[in-house]
Amino acid sequence: MVRHSVAIYVNRKSYILTAVAPQKLVIASRESRLAMWQAEHVRDRLAALYPDCVIEILGMTTRGDQILDRALSKVGGKGLFVKELEVAMADGAADLAVHSLKDVPMDLPDGFALAAVLEREDPRDAFVSNDYASLDTLPHGAVVGTSSLRRQALISARFPHLVIKPLRGNLDTRLRKLDEGEYAAIILAAAGLKRLGLPQRIRAYLEPEQSLPAAGQGAMAIEIPGNRAELAAWLAPLNHQATAQAVHAERTVSKAFGGSCQIPLAAFAVVDGDNMHLRAMVATPDGTRVAHTEITGEAKQGIALALKAAEALSAQDAEGILAVCKAQAQE
Structure with missing residues (x-):
């Protein structure tokens, strides 16, 4: 029997845990190309830690992947992307599931926990277009595609002359719809494009000052x-300690207001050494009403900062x- 010792860091103190090294692990994942990339990344990281372990990926199609004709906020929210994976774990068909953190509901079902948050990729939104260089260059009435009420609100506030239309589907499907001319531009998470080796599709990055990221965006x-x-x-x-501190603070802000994709809410924290800078925003979908705040403090007090x-x-x-958001969502 092989035992493996791992170091866990909590509040800058190191603790050594000794456990029998795993013999086999099954990772549940959505079957989209990006989701499989993420699962394969975790598989490779685990294989480097535990070379004698057999690691398999169980690809699954979730209800969120199947419903593409309606906005996510209208059909059940973020939980549609994780439910089937949780069932696989509960049934013993899988040991763990890999998610884009922004797709994970703020309240996990009883019996489940987040065990690790990996180092964050680029958290920014990305402007993608075949004909235009940035949001500023889009003509009056140009159609912009996004699946996010947060992005819709932020774009509408700055560019009321643009037309925002829903954009569903996996990353490849969204890019195909752009290439087929359904949209003048689309807004995507930069992290997904970079992970799939498609940074050349990004015409411009939307800095947090322009488009504050969603809670957990860019993190797995x-x-x-x-x-x-x-x-x-x-x-x-x-x-990854700094990423975990940041995203837990972001998710605490989101949870305070219901943590639903029916709400145009953004929360973005940056950890720099012992300090955290947290910005948060909530708005109506049309961007006409916006509340915004930012706060700085100790990173280890991230939850308290989030509540403030x-x-x-x-x-x-x-x-x-x-x-207003909830009333519009029911229309």
């Missing part, structure tokens, strides 16, 4: 059954803004 997370302590120990070396940010948004009538 590993979900496991909550009762698998040995699995948590095996995955601990993949956790939520209070600051509430002081700007965030609840009133959210009431």
